[in-house]
Amino acid sequence: MARGVGVSQGFSLKDQLFNVDSMGDLAAEFSAGVPGFDGESFHQEVVAGLQGRELMERMEWIADCIEKRLAPDFPEMADQLEAAMPPALDPTLTDDDFGRFIHAVPGILATRHGVEQHRERALDLLEAATKRFSMEFYIRPFLNRWPEETFARLHAWAEDDNYHVRRLVSEGTRPKLPWAKKIEIDPMSPLPLLAKLHADPTRYVTRSVSNHLNDISKISTNTVVSQLADWKEHGKQASKELDWMTRHSLRTAVKAGHAGALSALGFHADAPVTLDSLSVGGDSIQIGEALQVETTLSTDGTSPVPVMVDYVLSFHRPNGRGGEKVFKLKQGKIPAGKSLTLAKKHPLKANASTFQLHSGPHKLAIQVNGRVLGDVAFDLTDPA
Numbered sequence: 001m002a003r004g005v006g007v008s009q010g011f012s013l014k015d016q017l018f019n020v021d022s023m024g025d026l027a028a029e030f031s032a033g034v035p036g037f038d039g040e041s042f043h044q045e046v047v048a049g050l051q052g053r054e055l056m057e058r059m060e061w062i063a064d065c066i067e068k069r070l071a072p073d074f075p076e077m078a079d080q081l082e083a084a085m086p087p088a089l090d091p092t093l094t095d096d097d098f099g100r101f102i103h104a105v106p107g108i109l110a111t112r113h114g115v116e117q118h119r120e121r122a123l124d125l126l127e128a129a130t131k132r133f134s135m136e137f138y139i140r141p142f143l144n145r146w147p148e149e150t151f152a153r154l155h156a157w158a159e160d161d162n163y164h165v166r167r168l169v170s171e172g173t174r175p176k177l178p179w180a181k182k183i184e185i186d187p188m189s190p191l192p193l194l195a196k197l198h199a200d201p202t203r204y205v206t207r208s209v210s211n212h213l214n215d216i217s218k219i220s221t222n223t224v225v226s227q228l229a230d231w232k233e234h235g236k237q238a239s240k241e242l243d244w245m246t247r248h249s250l251r252t253a254v255k256a257g258h259a260g261a262l263s264a265l266g267f268h269a270d271a272p273v274t275l276d277s278l279s280v281g282g283d284s285i286q287i288g289e290a291l292q293v294e295t296t297l298s299t300d301g302t303s304p305v306p307v308m309v310d311y312v313l314s315f316h317r318p319n320g321r322g323g324e325k326v327f328k329l330k331q332g333k334i335p336a337g338k339s340l341t342l343a344k345k346h347p348l349k350a351n352a353s354t355f356q357l358h359s360g361p362h363k364l365a366i367q368v369n370g371r372v373l374g375d376v377a378f379d380l381t382d383p384a
Contacts, residue, residue, distance in 0.1 A: 063108040063109055085103070091161070115146075126139060127160075163202040191216075206244075213227065262370045275366055277295060288383050302337070312326050312365040313327065360380060361379055
């Protein structure tokens with residue numbers, strides 16, 4: 001959600017987003033839009049309460065301070081929130097116009113007060129607010145409480161003139177949206193919405209569709225591969241953009257070596273490729289040293305062979321369960337009837353932040369277009 005938000009040197013993200021100046025901007029907007037709103041008292045109170053609160057807590061705190069200064073009746077409150085909104089983000093742009101976190105307040109208050117008794121008014125508020133700051137977090141409680149009615153609204157929004165509204169349709173229904181509340185809908189149910197949006201002319205929307213498909217690929221990669229193939233056949237999106245979307249949608253599946261995903265990108269598991277040699281620099285490697293991965297691949301085909309070459313490290317664990325991790329080596333082509341030699345240095349850090357290395361038997365396998373062609377074993381030893 002924080003795409004495009006920079007953090008100045010020496011400042012945390014929460015301080016960069018929520019501070020004396022940004023709260024002053026918000027106070028000015030509400031003072032100008034809501035008769036009788038005491039911007040000065042709001043500013044004093046909200047700034048005093050920022051310290052000691054994390055980013056998401058600050059957003060809720062800001063909403064607390066604004067809510068007490070608005071009408072208690074939600075429809076009237078929604079009118080006030082809309083009156084205080086800044087101008088909509090530039091609709092002529094196509095990407096990287098994310099808005100400001102301070103404008104999340106309408107979404108927070110819509111979920112607090114609109115879900116049960118004022119669904120349609122609250123959805124109207126989210127539609128207006130998402131043109132200033134994405135309401136992807138705040139549509140999700142409505143999907144959980146009113147799935148059919150909310151989907152009806154989303155189908156209309158998918159054809160909206162404003163690309164921020166269209167993006168909300170995809171982003172708000174992602175099954176694995178970072179930071180967000182879980183939604184209980186069938187993760188495949190948004191596919192008809194994505195089918196409407198995949199031909200969108202704005203990268204901001206197509207990136208969201210691709211990220212959404214990448215989420216779905218972790219549940220059913222075959223569904224995503226099939227969907228992308230269908231879109232390619234119908235030709236509604238420009239071929240260059242759909243190629244980008246396909247790569248972005250399948251990035252997790254490609255890393256996992258899924259044959260269908262790789263084939264969709266032109267890397268076929270049955271490609272005529274032979275593993276001629278593979279080495280890692282020795283039979284015994286110390287923790288803290290590096291593997292010297294070197295491999296030679298060849299083809300006897302009559303045309304160049306596209307290859308996605310990975311290596312898969314199998315780790316030893318004291319509990320006997322082991323583990324694997326896939327690393328990229330090369331994407332390219334093997335010339336017709338020739339060979340391709342690849343080399344890479346892979347450090348075996350003793351203090352790796354993602355996982356701990358343990359001495360014992362390990363293995364490195366070469367994977368080409370999702371198919372393992374061979375492996376080599378080595379012992380990982382403790383530092384001398």
